Amino acid sequence: MRAQTVAGLDIGTTKTCAVVAACGPQGLEIIGVGEAPSAGMRRGVVTDLEETVRSIEAATERAERMAGVPISHVYVGVTGEHIQSTNNRGIVAVSGEEREVVAGDVKRVLDASKIINLAAERQIIHALPRHYTVDGHDGVTDPVGMSGGRLEVDTHIITGGATFIANVLKCVHRAGLEPAGLVFEPLASSAATLLPEEKVVGVVLLDIGGGTTDIAVYAGGGALHTGTIPVGGNILTNDIALGLKTNFAEAENVKRVYGTAAKTETDETSFSVKTLDGRNTRMVTTQELRAIIEPRIAELFRMVRAQIAEHVPRDQILGEVVLTGGGARLAGIDAAAAEIFALPTRIGYPATLAGLTEAVKQPEYATAVGLVLFGPKTENGTTNGVRRGIFGRVGAWLGELWN
Ligand SMILES: Nc1ncnc2c1ncn2[C@@H]1O[C@H](COP(=O)(O)OP(=O)(O)OP(=O)(O)O)[C@@H](O)[C@H]1O
Ligand SMILES: [Mg+2]
Known part of the structure; x- marks a missing residue:
């Protein structure tokens, strides 16, 4: 029996995919994958509870059988038009007498950055730190231990509609699983396919699924913009x-x-x-x-380009486009993207984990694979709605491995 496992659940418009990973000698290793057709979910919104529950049960059962371990807690991918993002800033005074930043200050400043005008029916899914500023010096990636009196953080905040999320979680519960956390899907796809250097230089990740195209733009090492377009393959x-x-x-x-x-x-x-x-x-x-086909794809990429132009500063340099999701399998789609975005474009194959069978090394599994990578990371001070028990400690422990 393996001691520490982590599982991800991607409930898509066309398929549900469950991935189980365990900590092996070479780090995190995929030990089980299960897939089932999905018919109760459309563009990130549950349209049929029973169908969705059945699909989750079938996918997790298959993953459990392959892994030989039961799945109890899962990081759940979410997407849909109800998801919105914004950038915000938090400021706090460093608390200790030594004027040295401690972990508690970092948590407080992140909490401060989460104070946004939030309508009653909305909830914060992620508060992702982009960079910290200590006494006016910006671009700090890890402020713990630094001397200073004033700590600031720039965060990317992602929010979602509470009722849409509640319905997804209801399906997860009815399938006998406990949600360990929520992850906005393109962040998961990014974790499975992007290199840290790409996120520093500037990269646009597009996950083209069946019902939605999810967007994540990174620059300077952090998420600059995320969004979704209700058009997919x-x-x-x-x-x-x-x-x-x-x-x-x-x-x-x-x-x-x-x-x-x-x-x-x-x-x-x-x-x-x-x-x-x-x-x-x-x-x-x-x-x-x-x-x-060609005009539709061009139209989709133009919609993405318009959204990026609206939210990403004009002078921000972007170096590359990476395409994931089943839609990325369409022949010639990389060339079409390269032309419209005027950027080099590649297809994102999940590649950052050991134990990946050939079958999973396809762009449509980027989200599910990324959930086990990114899910535990969300535990460390930056989370997201779902409260956890014992698994929180496991998550924190796994999170430390990657932070
Ligand atoms: N070889 C291929 N050529 C073109 N399109 C393909 C190919 N294989 C899969 N697709 C398309 O990919 C889409 C499904 O992608 P994916 O499995 O990533 O979606 P999903 O995660 O279920 O949906 P969503 O993320 O929108 O909720 C479908 O529209 C399908 O037609
Ligand atoms: Mg998907």
């Missing part, structure tokens, strides 16, 4: 079904096999597509398909 499937007059399943298949976000293709081919009733087929060219 499923809209392409919809467009293809309408455009080629076929059913959803056939459209999904066509998208995966022949779909491309490229504007031009050198070798055009044609392929057969089932008619709506599934009884006949007709020929379609890759050119026709591209004419459906």
Whole structure:
């Protein structure tokens, strides 16, 4: 029996994925993964409680079987249009007579930064420290032990609609699990795919799921902006079904096999597509398909670009775009992003954990893998709504390993 395990639960629009990791000799190691189709969740919002509970149960059972250990507590991914973010600042006087910053001061200043105008139905999910300032000297990453009288922190605050979150947690509870904490999904995807250096230089992570595209922008080592756009890969499937007059399943298949976000293709081919009733087929060219997909992808990236322009200072240098989520599997999507953002673009494959089987090293598992990495980190003074018991200590212990 392994002593310390940590589990993540990503309840998506198309799939639910549970990941279990244990502390092995080489650090955190994935020991179990389980996946199940999800039909009760749309764009981060529970639309069918029973369906969602069933999907969570199926995914966790599979992960438990593979890991050989029961899952009791899970870090739960959340997303959706109800999520909002803002940057804030907290200021406190350093308490000790020695005028030396101690851990308690850091906690107090983070708490001070959490004081924002919060509507009654909203809750803080994360208060992520970006950098500290000690007696006017900014850019401090860890102020503990430094001398000074005045401690300031710049934080990125992420809030969510309490009732939307309560419904997700209700499903988790009904599936027999205890939520250990909440994580806004693109932060998890980032933890699984981005290097610390990328977060320093400036990077845009886009997790293109079935129902939403989640955004996380990092610069100077911390999160500068996070957000979500209620458009994901499923809209392409919809467009293809309408455009080629076929059913959803056939459209999904066509998208995966022949779909491309490229504007031009050198070798055009044609392929057969089932008619709506599934009884006949007709020929379609890759050119026709591209004419459906390319404008949608361009539109999505322009929406992302507009959101970034609104929230990220114009003079902020960004070095790269990283794409995760199942939508990142579309052929040519990296080139399309590179063109619209005018930045080098790569696909984010989860790679920061040992024990990853080949099957999990795909962009659509970035969120689930990242939950076990980022979840415990949220425990240290920066958390988020869900209270914990025994697991809090385990989380803090795991958190220390990465801080
Ligand atoms: N090979 C592929 N080519 C194009 N699109 C793909 C491919 N594989 C998966 N997708 C798309 O990826 C999307 C699902 O991605 P993902 O599994 O990340 O979503 P999710 O986490 O369930 O949803 P969300 O994050 O929006 O709640 C679907 O729209 C699916 O059609
Ligand atoms: Mg997702």
